[in-house]
Amino acid sequence: MATTVPPETGALGRVYPVLWSWLTTVDHKRIGILYGTTAFVFFLVGGIEALLIRLQLAVPDGKVVAPDTFNALFTMHALTMIFLVVMPLAAAFFNYVVPLLIGARDVAFPRLNALSYWIFLAGALLLNASWVAGTPADVGWFAYAPLTERPYANTHSADFYVLGLQVLGVASLAAAFNFMVTIVNLRAPGMSLLRMPIFVWTTLITSFLIIFAFPVFTIAVTLLLFDRFFGTSFYVVARGADPVLWQHLFWIFGHPEVYILILPPMGIVSEVLPTFARKPLFGYPFVVFASAAIAFLGYGVWAHHMFAVGLGPVANSVFAATTMLIAVPTGVKVFNWIGTLIGGSIRMATALYFAVGFISMFIIGGLSGVMHAVPPVDWQQTDTYFVVAHIHYVLFAGAVLGLFAGIYYWFPKFSGRLLDERLGKLHFWLTFVGLNVTFFPMHFLGVEGMPRRIYTYPAGMGWELWNLVATIGAFVIALSVLVFLANAFTSLRYGQRASADPWDGRTLEWATSSPPPPYNFARMPHIEARDVLWHWKRERARRARETKAGEHTRIAGGAVDELDLATLRGERIHLPRPSIFPFIVALGIVLAATGFITSYVISAIGVAYLLAGLYGWAFEPAG
Ligand code: HEM
Ligand SMILES: [Cu+2]
Numbered sequence: 001m002a003t004t005v006p007p008e009t010g011a012l013g014r015v016y017p018v019l020w021s022w023l024t025t026v027d028h029k030r031i032g033i034l035y036g037t038t039a040f041v042f043f044l045v046g047g048i049e050a051l052l053i054r055l056q057l058a059v060p061d062g063k064v065v066a067p068d069t070f071n072a073l074f075t076m077h078a079l080t081m082i083f084l085v086v087m088p089l090a091a092a093f094f095n096y097v098v099p100l101l102i103g104a105r106d107v108a109f110p111r112l113n114a115l116s117y118w119i120f121l122a123g124a125l126l127l128n129a130s131w132v133a134g135t136p137a138d139v140g141w142f143a144y145a146p147l148t149e150r151p152y153a154n155t156h157s158a159d160f161y162v163l164g165l166q167v168l169g170v171a172s173l174a175a176a177f178n179f180m181v182t183i184v185n186l187r188a189p190g191m192s193l194l195r196m197p198i199f200v201w202t203t204l205i206t207s208f209l210i211i212f213a214f215p216v217f218t219i220a221v222t223l224l225l226f227d228r229f230f231g232t233s234f235y236v237v238a239r240g241a242d243p244v245l246w247q248h249l250f251w252i253f254g255h256p257e258v259y260i261l262i263l264p265p266m267g268i269v270s271e272v273l274p275t276f277a278r279k280p281l282f283g284y285p286f287v288v289f290a291s292a293a294i295a296f297l298g299y300g301v302w303a304h305h306m307f308a309v310g311l312g313p314v315a316n317s318v319f320a321a322t323t324m325l326i327a328v329p330t331g332v333k334v335f336n337w338i339g340t341l342i343g344g345s346i347r348m349a350t351a352l353y354f355a356v357g358f359i360s361m362f363i364i365g366g367l368s369g370v371m372h373a374v375p376p377v378d379w380q381q382t383d384t385y386f387v388v389a390h391i392h393y394v395l396f397a398g399a400v401l402g403l404f405a406g407i408y409y410w411f412p413k414f415s416g417r418l419l420d421e422r423l424g425k426l427h428f429w430l431t432f433v434g435l436n437v438t439f440f441p442m443h444f445l446g447v448e449g450m451p452r453r454i455y456t457y458p459a460g461m462g463w464e465l466w467n468l469v470a471t472i473g474a475f476v477i478a479l480s481v482l483v484f485l486a487n488a489f490t491s492l493r494y495g496q497r498a499s500a501d502p503w504d505g506r507t508l509e510w511a512t513s514s515p516p517p518p519y520n521f522a523r524m525p526h527i528e529a530r531d532v533l534w535h536w537k538r539e540r541a542r543r544a545r546e547t548k549a550g551e552h553t554r555i556a557g558g559a560v561d562e563l564d565l566a567t568l569r570g571e572r573i574h575l576p577r578p579s580i581f582p583f584i585v586a587l588g589i590v591l592a593a594t595g596f597i598t599s600y601v602i603s604a605i606g607v608a609y610l611l612a613g614l615y616g617w618a619f620e621p622a623g
């Protein structure tokens with residue numbers, strides 16, 4: 001019988017018990033759902049910003065938005081899609097699935113986990129409050145100093161960039177430490193590192209990437225914050241600063257950031273392919289080490305974003321070589337995915353469509369990346385629409401398709417219902433056609449010299465056709481998202497109920513109910529193999545054949561119905577108690593940051609909340 005001690009509910013809890021239960025939850029599954037729904041709302045926001053960009057550029061001399069608004073649109077679009085969509089969607093899967101995959105009851109630090117989510121939400125709202133304040137962040141997603149210095153950026157637009165991203169960075173770092181400790185310490189008995197599902201590996205590697213990349217960004221932004229608020233001159237060229245310093249610091253973070261975005265979807269694809277090919281992942285150890293190699297090499301390529309800055313032939317050649325080197329482990333993964341499909345008995349589920357879509361489109365993005373790695377070629381392509389095409393083949397056609405594969409794969413686990421497969425395939429084909437109609441023509445526009453970030457262009461440049469085509473494509477993508485939303489909402493209400501194991505799964509999450517009970521697993525047998533659920537199923541079939549009685553037999557650990565790990569059989573289970581203090585600490589942090597833009601009184605109130613929250617957190621009973 002599971003025990004949780006409800007926290008002092010107080011007035012709010014008595015009036016709004018449901019709201020209170022979400023504000024105080026420390027359950028990794030619920031935190032996963034919070035991340036997922038919040039990120040999807042921002043996907044819609046970032047998508048609308050992209051549609052406005054495309055409407056402005058659909059025809060020459062566009063008059064849909066003013067130049068300043070256009071700058072804000074592509075800046076906020078990119079920041080939203082990167083920090084408020086792809087990263088938190090991955091965090092949604094980290095939270096919901098990883099403890100289940102390793103056979104744990106929760107993450108190592110449940111309250112810290114809740115804190116990560118509330119700080120993420122606070123940072124996202126602070127960043128988007130810039131629209132409400134009339135000074136949306138408009139400095140481009142990589143915000144090159146000294147353009148972000150006064151007097152060039154004299155409104156609060158750059159301040160919202162600095163403070164919003166600083167707060168979001170805290171959320172990512174807290175979560176990364178949590179998952180690193182969880183994966184290293186809370187695995188089920190017998191689950192050695194090379195028995196871990198690939199998605200657990202990519203979560204671990206992504207956590208390390210975050211831990212070694214975000215602090216560089218935190219420092220870079222803190223220096224800019226000091227320049228803007230306290231008159232220092234870290235990036236003020238007129239006072240002797242190096243104008244390239246920011247670029248180095250930003251891309252030392254920025255390039256690993258793109259692997260923080262792509263490794264989790266790669267991990268999802270490595271989970272989906274074997275399940276629907278009904279064949280173990282081809283070359284499991286190679287996929288593990290290729291992921292680690294990508295992460296490691298990812299720290300040695302940053303200056304490929306600066307080939308046109310004038311670092312000199314030696315630096316350019318070194319970074320060209322290291323960038324090309326990354327293509328090797330990436331290629332290894334692609335061939336292992338294809339190797340998994342070859343000879344498999346393929347089941348054409350929507351999750352598989354998105355996984356194969358990911359592979360095919362990521363190859364296009366990867367190839368244009370290799371083209372950029374050659375400095376003379378990059379001198380032609382940098383800052384043109386060719387780069388915008390590359391960004392979207394890796395981050396939309398790659399990352400987002402991979403994340404959708406995860407949504408279709410694990411939706412039954414977290415909702416207890418199956419998504420409709422027919423609507424799912426319609427969603428896939430509209431996305432697939434839409435993205436190629438939107439982003440492929442951008443290669444041509446780039447080669448024909450169209451710069452990125454221009455808010456309009458005159459007629460007669462030869463860019464009319466492909467801009468119109470790209471805009472039409474963007475609306476096809478929008479239609480595909482509406483189809484997905486219709487599928488998700490109708491399936492949540494009326495969808496086919498899902499069993500514990502609707503896909504004949506290989507890993508532990510399918511050995512508990514859909515959705516899982518709050519305690520995840522009543523008990524955890526010893527893990528003797530990779531793809532342990534397939535192993536247990538084979539064992540059970542073998543014993544059934546041996547006994548010929550068809551009676552239930554025991555598998556290691558002695559449970560009666562060995563593959564049902566959800567049903568309690570008298571176990572007493574301790575669960576972490578809900579807590580309001582993570583929410584209070586997050587509120588304190590965002591108020592402290594907001595005070596920089598409003599009044600330092602707000603910052604003082606924020607610090608008071610922060611300290612009160614930490615005090616309450618430190619002294620609340622453990623449960
Ligand atoms: C939903 C479909 C999407 C559409 C239609 C779209 C469209 C665009 C367009 C037209 C631009 C170019 C702005 C310009 O320079 O003129 C742009 C910029 C950008 N987009 Fe997207 N995008 C989409 C999704 C995404 C996703 C999922 C990501 C990342 C995860 C992303 C990241 C970026 C970045 C980093 C830039 C560069 C912004 C800058 O120059 O500062 N986009 N997008
Ligand atoms: Cu890069």
